[in-house]
Amino acid sequence: MADIHVEEFYKDVAIALVQLYGSFPRRVNVFVEDIAGPDEPDEFGLHSKRHMACFSALLWLQEEGLLRYVDTIRQDALDQAVLTQKAFVRLSSPTLEHQALPRESVEREALPDSVQKDLSTHIHRIRQALKSGHSGRISEAVQTAFFEDTPG
Template sequence: MADIHVEEFYKDVAIALVQLYMSFPRRVNLFVEDIAGPDEPDEFGLHSKRHMACFGALLWLSEEGLLRYVDTIRQEALDQAVLTREAFVRLSAPAPQALLRELSAVSNEPELPPSVQKDLSTYIHLLRSALKSGSSSRISLAVQSTFFNDSGLQPVH
């Protein structure tokens, strides 16, 4: 069983990448609250550990070369965030059929047009399907398969 903070990290990463993919190439503000849920700072103005973990995951994505942003909006959001070229290419790439079958992310209906079948076989579809399922193990596997395998992205320095 994975640590809960690692499962939350994978979910935060998946949600952020899907949001950025949906707006690509337009720059958007990426709000922590839209990813991790509402947060009420305490009487000292400090955010919850959950909020800060999500904010940390967003910063980590940038440090690893998966997204760029202009600035932070306090600890609330990344201002003008966009996927890097490497992240966009990887999310748009076809995922291995074995992985798609394992995660049941693609329909095997023969009547689907080839263009639809192609769209349903990408890593971004894999992430969307995993998020839709709500399964922590599917989300974790989808994120790991997309970015953390030998065939995934290498950090940009």
């Protein structure tokens, strides 16, 4: 069983990537509260550890070359964020498990090619994992999208 902060990290990353993919190529503000939930700073104006962990996950995505942004809005959001070409291409590409499925599969054969392609992408897998709410599926989908070997 993974540490809870690592599971939250994968969920935060997944939500942020889905938000940015959904608005690509437009630049948008990515608010920590939209990802981690509401936060009430303490009497000193400091955010909770959960809020700061989410904010740090967003900064990490930039450091790893998966998104760009113009500035931060305090510790509440990224201003004018957009996926990098590297992240967009990876999220749009088919997963290795879908590439390995035979084209003659009955379920796949019944669907139009464009739908088959959409259903085989990393972004679709991440969305499905988020929809399930299962932390193991979420972390596996993010890991597969960015840490598995690419074909080629």
